[in-house]
Amino acid sequence: xxxxxxxxxxxxxxxxxxTMLTGCGNDNGKEETQSGxxxxxxxxxxxxxxxxxxxxxxxxxxxxxxxxxxxxxxxxSDQYMDVLKTRLIGGTxxxxxxxxxxxxxxxxxxGAVEPLNKYVTTDFDxxxxxxxxxxxxxxxEKLYGLPKDYSTLALFYNKxxxxxxxxxxxxxxxxxxxxxxxxxxxxxxxxxxxGMLPQIERMYYMAESSGGQVITDGRATFADDxxxxxxxxxxxxxxxxxxxxxxxxxxxGQSAGEMFGRxxxxxxxxxxxxxxxxxxxxPELDYGTAELPTVxxxxxxxxxxxxxxxxxxxxxxxxxxxxxEYLTGKEGMKKWTSKGFALPTRKSVAADLGFDQDELRGPxxxxxxxxxxxxxxxxLPIVMNNFNNQFLSAYLGDRPLKEALxxxxxxxxxxxxxxx
Amino acid sequence: MLSKKDRREAGQGYLFLLPALLVLGVFxxxxxxxxxxxxxxxxxLIGGATYEFRGLDNFMKVTFDDRAxxxxxxxxxxxxxxxxxxxxxxxxxxxxxxxGLKGQKFFRIVYFLPTLTSxxxxxxxxxxxxxQNGLINYVLKFLNLPTYNWIGxxxxxxxxxxxxxxxxxxxxxxxxxxxxxxxxxDSHYEAAELDGAGPIQKFWHITVPNLxxxxxxxxxxxxxxxxxxxxxxxxxxGGSGGPNNSTLTVVLLIYQYAFKTLGTMGxxxxxxxxxxxxxxxxxxxxxKFSKEESLY
Numbered sequence: 164x165x166x167x168x169x170x171x172x173x174x175x176x177x178x179x180x181x182t183m184l185t186g187c188g189n190d191n192g193k194e195e196t197q198s199g200x201x202x203x204x205x206x207x208x209x210x211x212x213x214x215x216x217x218x219x220x221x222x223x224x225x226x227x228x229x230x231x232x233x234x235x236x237x238x239x240s241d242q243y244m245d246v247l248k249t250r251l252i253g254g255t256x257x258x259x260x261x262x263x264x265x266x267x268x269x270x271x272x273x274g275a276v277e278p279l280n281k282y283v284t285t286d287f288d289x290x291x292x293x294x295x296x297x298x299x300x301x302x303x304e305k306l307y308g309l310p311k312d313y314s315t316l317a318l319f320y321n322k323x324x325x326x327x328x329x330x331x332x333x334x335x336x337x338x339x340x341x342x343x344x345x346x347x348x349x350x351x352x353x354x355x356x357x358g359m360l361p362q363i364e365r366m367y368y369m370a371e372s373s374g375g376q377v378i379t380d381g382r383a384t385f386a387d388d389x390x391x392x393x394x395x396x397x398x399x400x401x402x403x404x405x406x407x408x409x410x411x412x413x414x415x416g417q418s419a420g421e422m423f424g425r426x427x428x429x430x431x432x433x434x435x436x437x438x439x440x441x442x443x444x445x446p447e448l449d450y451g452t453a454e455l456p457t458v459x460x461x462x463x464x465x466x467x468x469x470x471x472x473x474x475x476x477x478x479x480x481x482x483x484x485x486x487x488e489y490l491t492g493k494e495g496m497k498k499w500t501s502k503g504f505a506l507p508t509r510k511s512v513a514a515d516l517g518f519d520q521d522e523l524r525g526p527x528x529x530x531x532x533x534x535x536x537x538x539x540x541x542x543l544p545i546v547m548n549n550f551n552n553q554f555l556s557a558y559l560g561d562r563p564l565k566e567a568l569x570x571x572x573x574x575x576x577x578x579x580x581x582x583x
Numbered sequence: 584m585l586s587k588k589d590r591r592e593a594g595q596g597y598l599f600l601l602p603a604l605l606v607l608g609v610f611x612x613x614x615x616x617x618x619x620x621x622x623x624x625x626x627x628l629i630g631g632a633t634y635e636f637r638g639l640d641n642f643m644k645v646t647f648d649d650r651a652x653x654x655x656x657x658x659x660x661x662x663x664x665x666x667x668x669x670x671x672x673x674x675x676x677x678x679x680x681x682x683g684l685k686g687q688k689f690f691r692i693v694y695f696l697p698t699l700t701s702x703x704x705x706x707x708x709x710x711x712x713x714x715q716n717g718l719i720n721y722v723l724k725f726l727n728l729p730t731y732n733w734i735g736x737x738x739x740x741x742x743x744x745x746x747x748x749x750x751x752x753x754x755x756x757x758x759x760x761x762x763x764x765x766x767x768x769d770s771h772y773e774a775a776e777l778d779g780a781g782p783i784q785k786f787w788h789i790t791v792p793n794l795x796x797x798x799x800x801x802x803x804x805x806x807x808x809x810x811x812x813x814x815x816x817x818x819x820x821g822g823s824g825g826p827n828n829s830t831l832t833v834v835l836l837i838y839q840y841a842f843k844t845l846g847t848m849g850x851x852x853x854x855x856x857x858x859x860x861x862x863x864x865x866x867x868x869x870x871k872f873s874k875e876e877s878l879y
Contacts, residue, residue, distance in 0.1 A: 242822060245842045252628040269845050274630035411735050414715045475630065545844065552827050556737075574649045581644050582847050 199231075201482050206237040206247070207261035211439075214504050221498050225489045232482050251275045251474070258477040259486055262308050264299035264468040265364075269541035271307045277473040278305040282484040287492065293531050296468040296508045299538040308470035309491040312505030314434035315466045315530035316365065318456065319441075322449045324354075324429040333430075333453035337396060340430070340456045344406035347429040357400060357407040358419045358428025361558040363550040365432060368463035368535040370394050378539045383546045383575035386568040393458070395564055402560045409558075424448055434467065435506055435527050454526045466534035468508070506531070542579050549575035618852045626848040641853035651854060653828045654836040657741060661812060661832065662865075665745050666805040672753040673801065677760030678790060691761070698755045706818040709747045710734060734819065737827040744815050744830060752808065756801045763797040764790070799873045803866050810862045813838065833858050 205222070209215060215238070222234050237257055239246045244266055250256035262270065270276055283289055283306070289297070292310065300308035320333045328347050334340035344356025363370070363377070363385075370377050375389030384390075400407040408428070415422040423431040424445035431437075432455060441448055455464045471487045473480065489495045493512060500507040500516065506527060507513045519528040539546075553571035557564040585593070597604075622642070625635040645651045676694055680687050697705070712718040713733035720730040733743040771789050780788065791798075813834040816824065824831030824839070833854065840851035 245822075248629060248842060248845070251630070252632075270629070273627055273845060411715070411732070541845075548823070552825065555827060577647050577649060581648050581850060582844055 200233040201231060201479050202233045202235055203259065203477075203479050203482050203486060204235045204237050204257035205259045205486065206239055206257035208243045209238040209240045210504065213439075213502070217499065217502055217504070221490065221495055224498065225486060225495065228489070229482075229485055232485060234486060251476075254476060256474050256476075258474050258479055258483040259471055260474065261311070262300075262470050262472040264296075264310070264470065264536060264538040265543060267300055267308060267470070267472070267538065268302070269544065270472075271302050272541055275475055276307045277475040277477070277480065278307055279309065279473065279484070279487070280304070280306050282488070287488060291493075291509045291511050293508050293510065295466060295531070295534060295536045296470075299468050299536045300470050300472070308472040309487055310468045310470045310508040311491060311496070312500055313466050313468040313508055313531070314436060314506055315527050315534045316432045316434050316455060316464045317452045317526040317530060318430055318454065319423055319433050319437060319450055319452055320430045321423070321426070321428075322451055324426075328429075333451065334456050336460070337456045337458050341396070341400060341404065341406070344400065344430070345404060348404075348406040350405065353413050353427055355406060355408040355413070355428050356430060358410060358422040358431040359397065359401070359407050360417070360419050361397070361401075361409055361551070361555055363547050363554065364467075364537055365465065366394055366397060367537065367539075368465055369397070369458050371535070372458040372461055372463060377550075378542060378546055381540055381542045382579060383542075383549070383572045385546070385550060386565065386572040388565075391565050391568055398558055398564050401558055423450075435524065436504070438523055439504055452523050452526045454529060462533045464530040464534045465537055466531060467537050542575075545578050545582070546575050549578065618855065621849050622852040622856055624849045625846065627846045628848055629845065637849065641850045642857070644850060645854065645857065650828060650831065650836060651833075654824070654831045654833045657829070657831055658810060658812065658833045661741065661745060662806060662809045665748055665809050666802060668745075669749045669753040669756060669805060670798065670801050672749065673756035673760055674791075674794070674798070676753065676757040677764055678786060680757070681761060681764045694754045694757060696754070697751045698758075700751070702751065702814050703818060705751055706747065706815050709743075710819065713743055735826055737825075737829040740819065740826060740829045744812075744819055748809070748812070748815060752805070756805070759797060759801060760794065763794050767793045795873065799870070802869055802873070806865050806869060807862055810858065810865070 207218075210218075219236065222236060226232065226234060243261070244263075247256060247260060248270075256275075262276070267276075289306075293313070296310040296313050297306070300306060300310065318333055324347055325331075325333075328343075330343055330346060334343045340357070347356040348354060359365070367377060370385065370390045370393055373389050373393045375385070375387045375391075375393060377383070377385045377390060397407075401409075408422075410416060410419050410422040410427075413422055413425075413427040415425060415427060419428070419431040420433055420437040420440050421444070422428045423433070423437075424441055441450065454462065457463070471490055473483050473487065477483050490499065491508075493509060496507050496509055497512045497515060499505070500512065500518075503518075503524065506518060506524070507516065513519060513528060518524045521528075549571045550568070553567040553574075554564075556562055557567040561567075621634075623636060623638060625637050625640075627633045680691050680694070684690075700708075714720075715730075715732055715735075717733075719733065723730045731739045733739055767790065771793070772785055775785050775789055811834050812832045816830040816832050816835050817838070820826070820830045822835075822839075822843075824835050837851045837855050837858070840847040840854065
């Protein structure tokens with residue numbers, strides 16, 4: 164009798180424990196599937212539906228060519244990096260994942276990303292890639308990711324407005340643009356010459372155009388006079404000339420593309436993503452693209468690259484590489500970029516698809532040569548945050564640019580010190 | 584000395600407690616101890632966890648971290664405005680709903696409705712209303728009042744969250760007040776009436792003092808809740824605490840250091856401990872000032 168009591172007590176507790184523990188167990192889908200195929204997981208952020216469909220097509224092509232591999236696509240729709248980091252900590256991250264060049268250095272530092280050098284064969288033809296995009300994923304000689312695509316910025320201009328204002332061609336220099344913008348602005352109708360996002364990621368190339376450095380040895384140095392002078396014109400256009408405005412000032416949220424499409428801006432500096440957006444949302448709009456106006460006589464633009472990276476804790480590295488190899492190989496990349504959502508990082512593919520001849524995409528492709536890649540070491544995210552915060556106050560005219568940037572620089576460097 | 588029987592009974596008791604103890608131990612006590620451990624280290628959890636002992640470094644860093652100071656200031660302003668306002672509003676609402684007006688049951692339900700909405704959904708609805716061309720600006724324009732860029736303007740973004748939060752939590756405390764109001768004996772009011780007290784005098788001299796223990800509870804819960812403001816400012820600013828750090832709260836900053844920047848998990852836990860201490864002190868101060876010892 165006594166014993167049965169004890170036993171039942173044990174039974175009850177162990178039952179409760181067992182249910183709890185099974186609740187915690189997780190199935191991260193890395194095991195071999197029943198048919199003997201190896202399953203690998205690819206995670207990225209969700210693009211628009213057409214883009215997603217295209218990716219699925221590329222993946223199913225890959226599966227046909229590699230029958231022993233089953234690729235599971237896992238999209239993280241919001242706060243991609245936060246989710247990725249927590250999954251890396253928990254050991255449940257995908258085998259292959261998207262990595263924005265901008266965030267790459269900090270993640271590479273932790274050792275969570277697998278170096279790819281030993282996998283790359285001469286057949287793969289690394290020299291075919293646009294060098295700046297490839298370098299964005301390098302740390303010394305080690306390569307940590309392969310750029311899947313990129314976009315540069317170009318000047319989008321409204322042809323109808325240009326015609327009405329009697330302007331024959333898009334401005335070639337920043338000075339010309341200032342003049343043109345004046346002619347195009349009509350404040351009463353809420354039409355501005357230039358629609359501009361007051362963010363460092365859009366004008367990094369400008370900031371460094373007269374020899375200044377935004378970041379030196381991992382420390383913010385953007386309050387340097389050379390940097391301040393270089394971006395002062397951006398502020399002046401908004402405050403003095405009143406020929407530029409941000410999208411939120413005309414009720415277009417955070418999208419310069421929307422501002423341009425609705426006719427609130429005659430010119431915007433946007434990337435490749437803007438072309439499908441305008442096609443979908445403002446199909447009637449008659450617009451053209453041109454290379455960004457030169458600053459101080461120098462050509463410049465920004466380029467944003469995204470790459471495929473491999474989880475260093477992946478249990479299927481060989482198969483993961485096969486996937487990356489296919490996706491960034493000539494065939495896979497051609498298919499992925501064929502619809503024009505993104506620009507191919509392989510020169511041969513770009514030539515094949517003829518994007519350099521394309522009327523709208525040509526200026527974007529020519530920018531790749533001289534573009535500044537949006538990546539500058541592990542401290543860039545902190546620097547960006549502080550710069551943007553204070554630059555906005557200068558852009559809105561609350562305080563002089565120099566003073567705002569000085570404060571921002573101090574704050575950024577303190578924050579960098581905090582993370583050390 | 585325990586007899587054999589006593590010991591067996593105690594053993595059985597602990598055995599039945601075991602599941603609860605395990606759950607508490609694994610999910611409550613152990614994380615707290617781990618957090619204490621983390622707060623003294625520089626921690627990098629990604630790519631094979633590394634811990635580097637830093638002593639009190641993480642706690643000292645706060646003094647030169649401008650964003651921590653901004654976050655503390657924002658949270659302080661938020662608490663100082665929201666707690667008194669929502670407490671007072673809850674009291675007034677409860678008193679008016681207890682006055683025996685016509686249709687008060689209907690209004691009790693209507694007033695309580697905001698509490699039922701999840702705060703994430705609530706924030707999204709408010710963001711839609713706060714939009715530059717949204718409902719609130721439309722109404723303001725209709726009434727010939729100035730309109731604001733509620734979400735984008737650093738000067739008003741925090742106020743927008745305050746309004747939203749007061750609207751959502753005051754009804755909850757109103758229900759608590761309502762329950763307490765029913766407990767005040769009618770005889771007190773009758774006696775006061777005989778002495779010639781008017782409705783306002785009755786409210787200040789009978790209702791408010793009788794509700795003091797409940798007020799103390801409401802203020803303490805309000806303090807804890809407002810100090811921990813996170814979800815609303817997170818959704819409102821897309822996780823950044825912007826525009827220009829105006830909606831950055833302490834808990835949001837902890838989140839950013841823990842999950843956004845790499846290698847600052849230890850620093851984040853240190854701030855979390857400091858926040859816990861601030862809340863503790865605020866609660867103790869409140870108790871001291873209200874001189875209410877009977878309930879807790």
